[in-house]
Amino acid sequence: MTDPTVLKLVSSNKCFQGLQNVYEHSSNELKCTMKFAAYLPKNDSQETLPVLIWLSGLTCTEQNFITKSGFQKYAQEYKIIVIAPDTSPRGCKIEGETEKWDFGEGAGFYVDSTEPKWARNYRMYSYVNNELHEVIRKNFTNGDDLRVSIFGHSMGGHGAMISFLKNPNKYKSVSAFSPISNPINCDWGKNAFTGYLGSNVENWSAYDSCCLVKQYNGPSVEILVDQGTEDNFLKSNQLNPDNLVKACEDTSSVRVNLRNQEGYDHSYYFITTFIGDHFEFHAKYLKN
Amino acid sequence: MTDPTVLKLVSSNKCFQGLQNVYEHSSNELKCTMKFAAYLPKNDSQETLPVLIWLSGLTCTEQNFITKSGFQKYAQEYKIIVIAPDTSPRGCKIEGETEKWDFGEGAGFYVDSTEPKWARNYRMYSYVNNELHEVIRKNFTNGDDLRVSIFGHSMGGHGAMISFLKNPNKYKSVSAFSPISNPINCDWGKNAFTGYLGSNVENWSAYDSCCLVKQYNGPSVEILVDQGTEDNFLKSNQLNPDNLVKACEDTSSVRVNLRNQEGYDHSYYFITTFIGDHFEFHAKYLKN
Incomplete structure (x- = not known):
């Protein structure tokens, strides 16, 4: 068993004074080699920086968010480390793994599989919420306990919300762009x-x-939660943010601030428009 | 002969309140169907907006700049229309056209070819500086004369500089990221x-x-001119910004403000870091 906290640097690009790095490591949870992205702000202080984990949507790798969202400007401004994992195990050679765009590779759905065919590798829930935390702690926060929040888009918005709701003491805050709010429906x-x-x-x-x-x-x-009103997946009932709002009406401890953004769609053009707001939101919790 | 100013909308995404559109049209200069991107800021005034033309580098299409640079935030802020054409004619079926990444498709170099094999189609200089201006005027500025500036990256930085220097009365200002400053050398x-x-x-x-x-x-x-010091193409003498600075020493009318940006490379991570500065620069000239 190799040590998942041992990283190999795949690429490094200076961006807004900090470094946009991509690493490779051997995941024990997923039993395969995984890539993830880490933005490391320039940090002249001795202070350990807080962390924000981004979970991407269907078909994405660790690349989409780091090339298209423009988040680095805000990560540097607020001095927050941003970690963006891939969306599934890769290259596990499971039959049918690469046949569909919404199941298998690129579509891990941030669950721990129980069906025998997938259970050995498709454990994205544990990868994100346990193994990745250990990787971050060892490599990016000097071993300190994490101050960490989580957010994501679409399938990754779902992943961020379930990760938070199942681990309220692990995360400081959660937000989502156009999340799959009610996957069972x-x-x-x-x-x-x-x-x-x-x-x-x-x-x-x-x-x-x-x-x-x-x-x-x-x-x-x-x-x-930010949701574009011209999002085709909203119209085809894949996202159902209203079900989430309704579910929260029965509880006093979870409130959803659902912002319906007029005219925006499901793309990164939407995400980049409001990404700054999400950093402002998380910084409030991470910096206290 | 079809009218190049007649546009077909290929895609439209709301971004920072404005619209990131992509159009297709029949180019007379290039004798083929061309795509170009147009960002149209939200504009509640009756005022005709100024225009900034972006020229991309080798291998790019109209997509790279609009998905990776994050410029839309600034285009909306300064209320500037941004036009990003493709980097060459496409699908002209010239033998060898798609064999190399640095010649033929994706590599028009913003010149009007004179060699018989290429001369019919490869006329990117006239496309950018004449036909595209007419397209913009008819479609985006209500027929008004253009207040227009030009900038670009690498091969496109070269394209922007030659376009300006050959047409000082057409453009208000020019800037470049890591331009090929002295192509003949x-x-x-x-x-x-x-x-x-x-x-x-x-x-x-x-x-x-x-x-x-x-x-x-x-x-x-x-x-x-912004130039990253860790740019591999700078190191392999493809860019030669110092030659440009030197050439300007012999003239009083052209000055180069060459900013060597420590640690940055040739990628869009570099461009997105300084794109806001370039909008601030051009806005000074376009808004007066």
């Missing part, structure tokens, strides 16, 4: 959860934000 | 100019910034 989610978790729908609720909100027992939290 | 330029213009080097100087500076007879101008 949309086609993408039903398809992926059937594949990774089996056909017993009772096992799905552990990875559904609308269900998790009802069981949430952490401190009071506000989730920031 | 670097491998990329020698190779491309031989192919497009023939082996008689006397015909090359009409498209070389260092030569054009010496013949420049327009109003006094300052060219803003």
